[in-house]
Amino acid sequence: MEVIDRYVHEIGEHLPWNLRADVEAELRSLLLDSLEERARAAQRPPDPLLAEAVIREFGAPEEVAKRYLPQDQYLIGPRLFPAYQVAVKIAVIGIAAVSGALFIAAIAGSAVGRREGPDLLAVAHTIWRVAMGFLFNLALVTLVFAIIERVQLRREATAPAWSPAMLPPVKDPDRISQAGMVLEMYLILLFAVLFNFYPEWVGMAIANSRVYLTSSLLPAFATYMPLVNVFWALDFALHLTVLSHGRWRRETRAAEFALGLYGAVILYLVITGQPLFRLDFLVKAFLKGVLALVLFGSGMRLYRLLKSRP
Amino acid sequence: MVRAAQRDSVRENLGLEFRRGALVLAVLSQLQQEQYGYSLKKALAERGLEIDEGTLYPLLRRLEAQGLLRSRWTLEDGRPRRYYRTSALGETMQRDLAADWQSLARAMERLLR
Numbered sequence: 001m002e003v004i005d006r007y008v009h010e011i012g013e014h015l016p017w018n019l020r021a022d023v024e025a026e027l028r029s030l031l032l033d034s035l036e037e038r039a040r041a042a043q044r045p046p047d048p049l050l051a052e053a054v055i056r057e058f059g060a061p062e063e064v065a066k067r068y069l070p071q072d073q074y075l076i077g078p079r080l081f082p083a084y085q086v087a088v089k090i091a092v093i094g095i096a097a098v099s100g101a102l103f104i105a106a107i108a109g110s111a112v113g114r115r116e117g118p119d120l121l122a123v124a125h126t127i128w129r130v131a132m133g134f135l136f137n138l139a140l141v142t143l144v145f146a147i148i149e150r151v152q153l154r155r156e157a158t159a160p161a162w163s164p165a166m167l168p169p170v171k172d173p174d175r176i177s178q179a180g181m182v183l184e185m186y187l188i189l190l191f192a193v194l195f196n197f198y199p200e201w202v203g204m205a206i207a208n209s210r211v212y213l214t215s216s217l218l219p220a221f222a223t224y225m226p227l228v229n230v231f232w233a234l235d236f237a238l239h240l241t242v243l244s245h246g247r248w249r250r251e252t253r254a255a256e257f258a259l260g261l262y263g264a265v266i267l268y269l270v271i272t273g274q275p276l277f278r279l280d281f282l283v284k285a286f287l288k289g290v291l292a293l294v295l296f297g298s299g300m301r302l303y304r305l306l307k308s309r310p
Numbered sequence: 311m312v313r314a315a316q317r318d319s320v321r322e323n324l325g326l327e328f329r330r331g332a333l334v335l336a337v338l339s340q341l342q343q344e345q346y347g348y349s350l351k352k353a354l355a356e357r358g359l360e361i362d363e364g365t366l367y368p369l370l371r372r373l374e375a376q377g378l379l380r381s382r383w384t385l386e387d388g389r390p391r392r393y394y395r396t397s398a399l400g401e402t403m404q405r406d407l408a409a410d411w412q413s414l415a416r417a418m419e420r421l422l423r
Contacts, residue, residue, distance in 0.1 A: 023371075025383075026347070026392050030367060033348035033391075059364045067368035 001051045004031050007061065014065030023068050031058070076145045080152070084145045087182060091141050095134050140193070144185045148178075151244045173304070174248040185239050192232045195225065216283070221276045227266050234259055253305055260298035267291040333361060335411055337369060338404035341379060344395040370394055378403055 008028050012020045034054045039046040058064055076084050168175060194201055199217050238259060242252050267287055270276060277283040340353050347367050354361055373379045378400035381392050396404060 025390060026367070029389060029391050030347045030363065032389065033346075034363065037348070037352075057363065064364050064368075067364055068371065 001032075001035065001046065001048065003048055003051045003055065004028065004035070007031070007055050007058075010061040011065045011068075014062050015068060019068060027064075031055070034058075074149075075142070076149050077153075080145055080149055083179065083182070084141070087141050087145070087179075087186075088138065091137050095130075095137055098130075136193075137190075140186055140189050144182055144189060147185070147240065148182065148243060151240055155244045155246065168247070172247075174253075176242055176247055178243070181239055181243055185236060188232050188236050188239070192229065192236075195228065216278050218276050218278065218280075220274055224266070224270055224273075224276070227269070231259070231263055231266060234262070250305070250308065253301065253308075257298055257301040257305060260294055260301060264291060264294045264298065267294060332411070333359075333365070333369060334373065335404065335407045336361075337366070337373065338378065338396055338400055338407065341394055341396045341400070342404075344393045346391045346393050350394070373400070 005028075008024050008031070011027060012024045015023055031051075031054055034057075035046045035051055038050050038054055042050065044050075195217075199221075202216050238252065238255055241255075242248055245252065248256075267290060271284050271287050271291065336354060336359055337350070340350055345353065347363075347370060350370075351361065351363065351366055354366075370379060370381075374381055374394065377397060379394045380397045381394045383390050383392050385391075
């Protein structure tokens with residue numbers, strides 16, 4: 001019966017490939033059983049009208065397919081969703097504030113010294129840039145939350161049964177702030193994507209009503225990117241591991257210390273190497289400050305590690 | 311009018327909620343003997359439990375994925391059919407759930423008296 005074949009095929013289109021053939025075969029057989037029964041009750045041979053009645057009873061293809069899918073499949077589950085909403089709101093407000101400033105600057109800049117009014121093309125250009133930045137940030141926030149959702153599901157599947165002995169002390173230096181971890185992971189991804197794919201955005205400037213994307217990075221900076229990328233990848237993996245543990249452990253603290261040293265080495269190489277930035281002197285002065293902070297942080301971490309030695 | 315519609319919707323959801331749990335036990339109880347989807351639907355209906363196909367057939371696959379049922383394909387009159395029956399785990403689970411059900415039914419009987 002052609003209508004049954006079309007119906008079964010349509011359901012299959014909404015199923016993952018590994019389920020498709022099996023569910024289709026079973027559904028076809030079940031639909032034909034129902035059709036036969038209905039034809040017997042109507043005392044006439046099966047026909048398209050009866051087949052349509054059977055199909056109508058089964059329901060819309062997407063609905064039927066949904067019931068065959070594993071349950072509780074979502075990108076961001078109900079437990080993380082409130083935090084996700086807050087993060088999205090913060091991202092929206094933050095980006096809206098920056099966008100508003102850019103927009104006003106673009107209009108004001110274009111109106112200065114012109115009698116004919118603002119340069120609409122420049123304004124449209126700025127709006128387009130801002131909209132892209134907006135979508136890009138929302139996508140990054142969503143990606144980070146989706147990763148955390150997967151990590152937490154895995155953690156729950158392997159977690160031992162809860163007992164009161166597992167309650168952490170009130171003052172617990174190893175407790176993690178989920179929101180803080182999310183923010184840090186978002187920033188790592190943001191920097192990684194920016195430096196690797198949109199280096200021209202590192203150093204945005206507004207002048208003459210346009211948002212100019214003149215990179216602050218000189219081409220020589222590319223030689224350091226492999227080192228920096230390894231740092232970001234390791235840092236992201238460390239954050240994921242800590243999230244999957246639910247708290248800092250001695251080994252993750254040690255990894256954090258080692259990663260801090262690795263970061264300090266990269267900073268040292270960048271600072272002492274050839275010119276890498278426009279306004280190289282200023283940027284490197286800033287990086288020297290960052291290096292001092294990184295070394296101080298690593299010292300503190302080492303102290304805490306040694307103090308907590310079992 | 312809106313209130314009546316809301317009340318009906320709440321009533322339907324509550325009814326569906328406690329029916330959903332009972333369906334697993336009903337299905338396990340009828341699959342001590344091997345049956346295919348449509349024959350199982352009829353067997354349940356004959357005993358007063360109407361269940362629509364869109365709910366029953368995916369449920370069979372879920373129970374199989376959980377190891378409570380096993381299935382095999384056979385060819386009957388040139389048509390492939392998938393037969394299900396309870397696994398050893400499914401039988402144990404059916405006994406446990408039946409005991410839970412009876413205990414719950416007794417408690418509810420006392421509560422509603």
